[in-house]
Amino acid sequence: MKNSENDSGSRQRMLESTIALMRQRGLAGAGINEIVRHSGAPKGSVYHFFPDGKQQIVGEALAVYAGRVAAFIEQALASERRPPDKLRALFAAFARRVEDGDFAASCAAGTVSLDLDNDLENLRQVLAATFADWRELIAGQLALADPVEGASFAGLVLTAIEGAYIRCRAERSSRPFSEAGEWLARLLAGST
Amino acid sequence: MKNSENDSGSRQRMLESTIALMRQRGLAGAGINEIVRHSGAPKGSVYHFFPDGKQQIVGEALAVYAGRVAAFIEQALASERRPPDKLRALFAAFARRVEDGDFAASCAAGTVSLDLDNDLENLRQVLAATFADWRELIAGQLALADPVEGASFAGLVLTAIEGAYIRCRAERSSRPFSEAGEWLARLLAGST
Numbered sequence: 001m002k003n004s005e006n007d008s009g010s011r012q013r014m015l016e017s018t019i020a021l022m023r024q025r026g027l028a029g030a031g032i033n034e035i036v037r038h039s040g041a042p043k044g045s046v047y048h049f050f051p052d053g054k055q056q057i058v059g060e061a062l063a064v065y066a067g068r069v070a071a072f073i074e075q076a077l078a079s080e081r082r083p084p085d086k087l088r089a090l091f092a093a094f095a096r097r098v099e100d101g102d103f104a105a106s107c108a109a110g111t112v113s114l115d116l117d118n119d120l121e122n123l124r125q126v127l128a129a130t131f132a133d134w135r136e137l138i139a140g141q142l143a144l145a146d147p148v149e150g151a152s153f154a155g156l157v158l159t160a161i162e163g164a165y166i167r168c169r170a171e172r173s174s175r176p177f178s179e180a181g182e183w184l185a186r187l188l189a190g191s192t
Numbered sequence: 193m194k195n196s197e198n199d200s201g202s203r204q205r206m207l208e209s210t211i212a213l214m215r216q217r218g219l220a221g222a223g224i225n226e227i228v229r230h231s232g233a234p235k236g237s238v239y240h241f242f243p244d245g246k247q248q249i250v251g252e253a254l255a256v257y258a259g260r261v262a263a264f265i266e267q268a269l270a271s272e273r274r275p276p277d278k279l280r281a282l283f284a285a286f287a288r289r290v291e292d293g294d295f296a297a298s299c300a301a302g303t304v305s306l307d308l309d310n311d312l313e314n315l316r317q318v319l320a321a322t323f324a325d326w327r328e329l330i331a332g333q334l335a336l337a338d339p340v341e342g343a344s345f346a347g348l349v350l351t352a353i354e355g356a357y358i359r360c361r362a363e364r365s366s367r368p369f370s371e372a373g374e375w376l377a378r379l380l381a382g383s384t
Contacts, residue, residue, distance in 0.1 A: 025307050028220030104309065111306045113362040114298060115217050127362035155359075156352070156375045159368050163302075163355025167347075170305040170319035176351050183348045187379045 011049045013039045018061035019108055023101070026111030027120075030058060058112070059126055065108045066130040070137055072097075077141035084185035086141060087157065091181025094161055095174035103172045106165035134158055144191065153191065157184060203241045205231045210253035211300055215293070218303030219312075222250060250304070251318055257300045258322040262329055264289075269333035276377035278333060279349065283373025286353055287366035295364045298357035326350055336383065345383065349376060 017039035021030040032054055036043045050057040076093035077086045098106065109130050116124050135154045142157075144150035164176035209231035213222040224246055228235045242249040268285035269278045290298065301322050308316050327346045334349075336342035356368035 024309065025220070026218065028217070028307070106306060109362070110358045113358045114303045114306055115220070116361055117216065117296065124362060124364070128364070131359055131362055152371050153375065155368060155371050159355035159359055159372050160348070160351055161355065162358040163351035163353065166302045166305045166354040166358075167323055167351055169308055170301070170316060170323055172316070172320070176347060179344050179347050180351050183345065183379065187375060187382075190379075190382055 007049075010039075010041050010045055014041050014046060014049060014057065015061045015064055018057050019065050020105070022058070022061065022065075022108040022111055023105040024111075026108075027058065027115035029111075030054075030061075032057075055120075055123065059123065062108060062112065062123075062126055062130065066133065069107070069109075070134060073134060073137055074141070077138065083142045083144075084189045087185045087188055088181045090138075090157070091161075091164075091177045091184070094164065095177035095181075098165065098168045098177065099174050103169055103174075106169055107162060110162045110165055131158060142188065144188075149191070153188065160184060199241075202231075202233050202237055206233050206238060206241065206249065207253045207256055210249050211257050212297070214250070214253065214257075214300040214303055215297040216303075218300075219250065219307035221303075222246075222253075224249075247312075247315065251315060254300060254304065254315075254318055254322065258325065261299070261301075262326060265326060265329055266333070269330065275334045275336075276381045279377045279380055280373045282330075282349070283353075283356075283369045283376070286356065287369035287373075290357065290360045290369065291366050295361055295366075298361055299354060302354045302357055323350060334380065336380075341383070345380065352376060 014035055017035050018030050021034055021038055032043070032046055035041075035057065036046060046057065047053065050060070072093065073090065076090045080086045080089045109127050112123065113127050116127075135151065135158050138157050139147075139150045139154035142150060142154060144153060160180040161177075164180050167176040168174055206227055209227050210222050213226055213230055224235070224238055227233075227249065228238060238249065239245065242252070264285065265282065268282040272278045272281045301319050304315065305319050308319075327343065327350050330349050331339075331342045331346035334342060334346060336345060352372040353369075356372050359368040360366055
């Protein structure tokens with residue numbers, strides 16, 4: 001195996017570990033030591049691949065994660081034709097996702113948002129942009145007649161996803177997702 | 193001042209610091225060192241007042257916090273007569289709360305839920321019970337005709353509160369609360 005392939009594999013493993021750790025315990029769980037332990041990479045190599053350290057690896061990992069979640073949201077919404085059914089499918093997909101993670105992993109953007117402080121303004125902007133992207137994606141798929149209402153409703157959908165993750169982890173149940181999906185589908189059916 | 197008064201003051205200050213730190217960065221932010229620094233208490237006194245250490249102080253702080261939030265929710269909901277107006281008042285109160293904290297503090301039960309792991313089963317149960325209490329309180333105030341629907345709708349309200357906090361911190365805006373309040377008031381008006 002060529003060195004560059006080795007390199008690219010190690011780099012990717014560190015990013016995957018960072019995503020997994022952020023989904024479990026946010027920024028505090030994704031320290032350099034934890035990333036090294038989880039990925040099996042030698043400690044020096046973190047700074048080799050990510051010279052700016054934790055901020056850089058976390059920022060890149062969030063970008064990879066954001067793209068994956070966007071694809072996940074798009075696939076779930078596109079699986080049905082009628083907007084209320086699209087919403088039910090979306091929340092059902094998230095319910096399965098939190099069950100598959102045995103209620104120990106949630107949304108990395110959510111966990112990191114609740115660890116923000118004033119020193120992390122760059123990261124805050126990355127998170128705000130991620131939420132804006134997801135919201136736009138949801139609004140595009142649901143396609144309410146009034147675009148202002150559509151953006152606002154998509155915001156509620158995103159709010160419910162993030163909040164359901166919190167309750168699911170504490171309650172060890174995916175019911176917050178199915179509950180929210182049913183109510184929001186009903187609300188949407190009455191709004192279109 | 194008597195020693196016992198001194199004692200009770202120090203103990204209370206440590207609990208207040210724990211609440212403030214959990215609201216900012218969850219369990220990771222509320223380490224013993226951080227509690228000592230924030231409260232100005234001598235380090236030894238943490239173990240004097242809380243012999244079981246972090247788990248004990250966090251558990252007690254969450255209990256105090258849960259009671260305060262219950263009072264906050266009850267007061268906001270009771271301030272209006274019609275259920276949709278009650279909901280708008282509740283979300284407006286949370287919007288002011290997150291603005292007052294300059295978007296740096298959110299719900300301690302939410303932040304700690306996203307820091308849970310398998311070693312914290314006791315704490316998980318405390319959080320699940322806290323969410324159940326708040327949900328019951330909301331359901332009681334909104335008083336939907338069908339109690340099963342009422343419990344489920346109150347769950348959605350709680351989910352939206354927790355999720356709005358996440359978005360508010362990343363977006364530095366209280367709009368996720370006002371947005372959710374308006375939609376849920378509309379949903380409730382159509383359900384009663």
